Amino acid sequence: MSTKQNEQDILQRLNLSRRSFLKSSAAGGAAIATGGLVELQTAKEARAFAYEPYPRDDQLETVVTSCAHNCGSRHMLVAHKWKDVIVRLSTDDGRYQRNGYFGKDSNEEPQLRACLRGRSYRQRLYSAERLLYPMMRVGERGEGKFKRVSWDEALDQIARKMIHLKDTYGRTALLDQSYAGASYGVLHKSDQIEGLLGRFLGMFGSRTSSWSVPSYQGTTFSSRMTFGTIEDGNEDDAFAHSKLMIMWGWNPAYTFHGGNTFMYMRMAKQRGCKFVLVDPQYTDSAAAYDAWWIPIKPNTDAAMLAGMAHYIFTNELQDQAFIDRFCQGMDAGTMPEWAQGKENFKDYILGTYDGEPKTPEWAAKICGVPAKDIKKLADMYAKTKPAALKASWAPGRNAYGEQYNRMAAALQAMTGNIGNLGGSAEGVGKAWHAEAVAYPYDQYANIWFQAIKSDRWAHCVLNYPNVKREEIGLWQREDETDGQIPNIKGIFWQGSDWFNQLTNINKEIEAINKLELVVCMDSTITPSGLYADFLLPIATHFERHDVALPWYKGHYYIHRPKVIEPMGESKTDFQVFTELAYRIGGDVFGKAYNPKANRDYFHVNDNVDEAYLREWWDTKVIPHQHVNMSWDEFKQRGVYKFNLAQPHVAFRDQIENGTRFQTPSGKIEILATSLAQITDWKKTMYGYEIPYIPKWIEPWESLNSPKTSKFPFHLISPHPRWRTHSIFNNCSWLRETYEQEVTMNAADARKLDIKTGDTVEVWNDRGKCVVPVYVTERCMPGVAVLHEGAWIDLDENGVDRAGNPDMLTLDEPSPAGAFAYNTVLCNIRKTDLEHRPGWDKLATSRAHVFRRDL
Amino acid sequence: MSETKDKAKIKEAVKRRKRETYTPVVPDLQLGFVHHNVDCIGCRACEIACKDKNGLAAGPRFRRVQYIEGGTYPEVFAYKVNMSCNHCETPACLPTCPTGALFKRKQDGIVDIDSTLCIGCRRCEAACPFGAPQFDPSDNLVKKCNMCVDEIEAGRKPYCVMACMMRVLDIGPVEQIWNGELQSVAIGPNDEVSRQVQNMADVELTKPSIGFIAHSKGKVK
Ligand code: SF4
Ligand code: SF4
Numbered sequence A: 001m002s003t004k005q006n007e008q009d010i011l012q013r014l015n016l017s018r019r020s021f022l023k024s025s026a027a028g029g030a031a032i033a034t035g036g037l038v039e040l041q042t043a044k045e046a047r048a049f050a051y052e053p054y055p056r057d058d059q060l061e062t063v064v065t066s067c068a069h070n071c072g073s074r075h076m077l078v079a080h081k082w083k084d085v086i087v088r089l090s091t092d093d094g095r096y097q098r099n100g101y102f103g104k105d106s107n108e109e110p111q112l113r114a115c116l117r118g119r120s121y122r123q124r125l126y127s128a129e130r131l132l133y134p135m136m137r138v139g140e141r142g143e144g145k146f147k148r149v150s151w152d153e154a155l156d157q158i159a160r161k162m163i164h165l166k167d168t169y170g171r172t173a174l175l176d177q178s179y180a181g182a183s184y185g186v187l188h189k190s191d192q193i194e195g196l197l198g199r200f201l202g203m204f205g206s207r208t209s210s211w212s213v214p215s216y217q218g219t220t221f222s223s224r225m226t227f228g229t230i231e232d233g234n235e236d237d238a239f240a241h242s243k244l245m246i247m248w249g250w251n252p253a254y255t256f257h258g259g260n261t262f263m264y265m266r267m268a269k270q271r272g273c274k275f276v277l278v279d280p281q282y283t284d285s286a287a288a289y290d291a292w293w294i295p296i297k298p299n300t301d302a303a304m305l306a307g308m309a310h311y312i313f314t315n316e317l318q319d320q321a322f323i324d325r326f327c328q329g330m331d332a333g334t335m336p337e338w339a340q341g342k343e344n345f346k347d348y349i350l351g352t353y354d355g356e357p358k359t360p361e362w363a364a365k366i367c368g369v370p371a372k373d374i375k376k377l378a379d380m381y382a383k384t385k386p387a388a389l390k391a392s393w394a395p396g397r398n399a400y401g402e403q404y405n406r407m408a409a410a411l412q413a414m415t416g417n418i419g420n421l422g423g424s425a426e427g428v429g430k431a432w433h434a435e436a437v438a439y440p441y442d443q444y445a446n447i448w449f450q451a452i453k454s455d456r457w458a459h460c461v462l463n464y465p466n467v468k469r470e471e472i473g474l475w476q477r478e479d480e481t482d483g484q485i486p487n488i489k490g491i492f493w494q495g496s497d498w499f500n501q502l503t504n505i506n507k508e509i510e511a512i513n514k515l516e517l518v519v520c521m522d523s524t525i526t527p528s529g530l531y532a533d534f535l536l537p538i539a540t541h542f543e544r545h546d547v548a549l550p551w552y553k554g555h556y557y558i559h560r561p562k563v564i565e566p567m568g569e570s571k572t573d574f575q576v577f578t579e580l581a582y583r584i585g586g587d588v589f590g591k592a593y594n595p596k597a598n599r600d601y602f603h604v605n606d607n608v609d610e611a612y613l614r615e616w617w618d619t620k621v622i623p624h625q626h627v628n629m630s631w632d633e634f635k636q637r638g639v640y641k642f643n644l645a646q647p648h649v650a651f652r653d654q655i656e657n658g659t660r661f662q663t664p665s666g667k668i669e670i671l672a673t674s675l676a677q678i679t680d681w682k683k684t685m686y687g688y689e690i691p692y693i694p695k696w697i698e699p700w701e702s703l704n705s706p707k708t709s710k711f712p713f714h715l716i717s718p719h720p721r722w723r724t725h726s727i728f729n730n731c732s733w734l735r736e737t738y739e740q741e742v743t744m745n746a747a748d749a750r751k752l753d754i755k756t757g758d759t760v761e762v763w764n765d766r767g768k769c770v771v772p773v774y775v776t777e778r779c780m781p782g783v784a785v786l787h788e789g790a791w792i793d794l795d796e797n798g799v800d801r802a803g804n805p806d807m808l809t810l811d812e813p814s815p816a817g818a819f820a821y822n823t824v825l826c827n828i829r830k831t832d833l834e835h836r837p838g839w840d841k842l843a844t845s846r847a848h849v850f851r852r853d854l
Numbered sequence B: 001m002s003e004t005k006d007k008a009k010i011k012e013a014v015k016r017r018k019r020e021t022y023t024p025v026v027p028d029l030q031l032g033f034v035h036h037n038v039d040c041i042g043c044r045a046c047e048i049a050c051k052d053k054n055g056l057a058a059g060p061r062f063r064r065v066q067y068i069e070g071g072t073y074p075e076v077f078a079y080k081v082n083m084s085c086n087h088c089e090t091p092a093c094l095p096t097c098p099t100g101a102l103f104k105r106k107q108d109g110i111v112d113i114d115s116t117l118c119i120g121c122r123r124c125e126a127a128c129p130f131g132a133p134q135f136d137p138s139d140n141l142v143k144k145c146n147m148c149v150d151e152i153e154a155g156r157k158p159y160c161v162m163a164c165m166m167r168v169l170d171i172g173p174v175e176q177i178w179n180g181e182l183q184s185v186a187i188g189p190n191d192e193v194s195r196q197v198q199n200m201a202d203v204e205l206t207k208p209s210i211g212f213i214a215h216s217k218g219k220v221k
């Protein structure tokens, strides 16, 4: 099926001789037999009954494994199975590690206890929404009408279409929208930048990459600029040592960020640590840690931080010795030679150049926090040591969100709370460094032909070719294609429900109809999947062999064996890409893509996966990390926990031993060298100017803008507790513990005659959704909270009845790439429209549609 | 389901129930739960672990983490009270059962339901002041927490306890829970355990085997 042009292209890319290609290409087109449906052992057969007789754990087979999605943690799951059915799941109880025993739960090697989502995994695994065989769209995009096809037919058509799109529209035709949704392991990896899909499309020779990360791009930018790395985090046990902890927009009780962080924070509390929460909501974290709650208007955080900096400077409470030694651009004394005479951070705070001192009173007008509270907090932070200002991601998901994160980093530095036990430089918060890669990783890992800001794809598709590079945040290229606007004609989703999760869904709906190929690879049907041309059933992490990594905190590996056989005709992502590679480019592409595999990998993958993993353990983990456990012992135990000599604290080495920071100057860059040297912003991926020192910049909409006359509420959409983004939305256990609802302040609700349980419309110029209300005193007046990730369920007027806030968000990223998820004004009113909490009712029937053989 | 019940077994069970109504079973050791109302983050991992363990569909909830909040913006507070079955000293559920399906174990005081005898009449559900018995429409039975007897017999602890992300839920001999002798991370260094918290049915009704570390606003007297 490959065209001449395509063959040549792949040959060239993979730098392989024509001869070897010709010799082997004959095998490339071999058709594969369509496998029949694997007969399922239904969960029902083995269902645990509440009372005797039911299978007790000890009568079942025990298999250690873990969760696998992008929640912010990575906890152990222990499957108790009967034949090929997982009867129930438990979690780490201390037994499985080396020298373990039931109940072992030490500070050094804490148990890795799963959260409610992990514990409900059986519902996802055995859900009615599970995709069991490849499907092809027969109705309109979004209509949800598919017919079952064989793998052979699906892959054949996809391969043909890919080649056609590349030949016709070129190297930017296919948009990579892979994400860390369900495949975060060392081998089977879905990832925005360097996952299995990126490598596949890059080798194929047509890939537009999406570079900004939805959850924390503002934060990533800040950490890179300030510290030169995103590994600015402490391990979670370090949190037990703080004397003051400021949770800035951070709600670990909801997000379970970092394995056991919340548990160590309890330890800190027991040792007398004081907690503060700066957040529009009085969260469960505030309650559990008995925090001083400072309600703040959304998207004004940088102003409040600037007010605190002013108080600290004017009262000379800063740690000047620390500043002099480690910082660049904090004040006149720390300005580099080349920047003499330019504005430094202290100049900005004192208003030396702009005539506007950023006093607590100035800040109070913007952020709604009384000046006396700003001063009090600044005083506490400057005078308590060690103190952790945990600047979380959410306030960074805003217009100019990067300024908030940069400002917070400046405060962490000026109080000298970096690199010390009990302090915090987080930020991104990534701590311990794992050996993360067992999949083939080489020069093809991240080939891209254009890269855009992830939330600008619809804009790019709808306006092509009349798009300016700065509008889509085009990454610079070193060749003649620099600045070329990508001509996107197809999308691949792998471990990604981005259609449901990116901003301004109505605009996405418009754009998707312009595409010629949409492929969705997932283990369940998703709202994105409804818009796909092909649905490919992907094995869950229970159905393939891998090793789990801690997500961003924690120091351990968890073995993830194939616990059960893949359900239906599911295949792993790696199998699908390998097979596609063979079909498109014969043995050359196939072998290059998956060097350890043979042509039959689509049908037999166990040995190959084992070989990759064993090699990773033997050549990376054992030698690089001084692990004295064999791969076989690791497999038998299921977990390896590292025992660190002291709690891992980011930048300890820099502060204690004077090692350079990874920034251009080797210092903590309050003045970012690289930003200060940019002259033509349009040619950068940012597109628009970003100040080289942190500054407060007015967002395009907030409670302070005139638009509030029409849209008086500021809508924020934090991560929910009962889903990981959109994953698990279909689990009834979770659905009965929490519901999708909009939270609003009691006084606001009274004015609108709204009570808890009423159904309301939440809307603005971009879209509308329908949800029930939770009225509470725990929310700041003027603020509405609606958790992201509900599965869109549109009515005939395009109103989302499920309550997805991204019907209202704006697809306008911040210059540094931060998604402006939390920069949204809206209005709210009671409605007669019906809220549809899930796909259950309607949706069970929808699930039937998915399975119907047309 | 009721038509398949063993009549003879019911007869015997009813006799036992009558006897135990007048002279309640005095267990050799009474196990009970302890929960920290403040340090609990309300994540409900315990609830889901329980549902999975017991194979329950949406609907019946053996363990229920209750969210309590109050105050007026911005002076607010919030805490959690987590309860399943309290395996009471004088269970209100037990005397109401027409078939004698409910029983209290001598060795550890656990109150359990023999599901082969339960006819799903839901009387115990109405009688329990804590809402512990849960009707399961899928098989027309009332079910409730049995403190994971199978795990206890295997020398381990219940699923909910082993699920707790904050380690603030535990079990132990209830006397030790109340008098502060229990060695458990659920109870912090300076914590006091109370038997009664706000908005909870009077403990004198059934003498529930549970202790709480109460929130300042949840303390009684
Ligand atoms: S809590 Fe309710 S169901 Fe449990 S023993 Fe007490 S009265 Fe019976
Ligand atoms: S002890 Fe067992 S049955 Fe009872 S609430 Fe806990 S997990 Fe559920």
Ligand code: SF4
Pocket (backbone or CB within 6 Å): B039, B040, B041, B042, B043, B044, B045, B046, B047, B065, B080, B082, B163, B164, B165, B166, B167, B168, B169
């Ligand atoms: S698992 Fe623990 S912290 Fe979570 S709700 Fe249950 S008792 Fe509370």
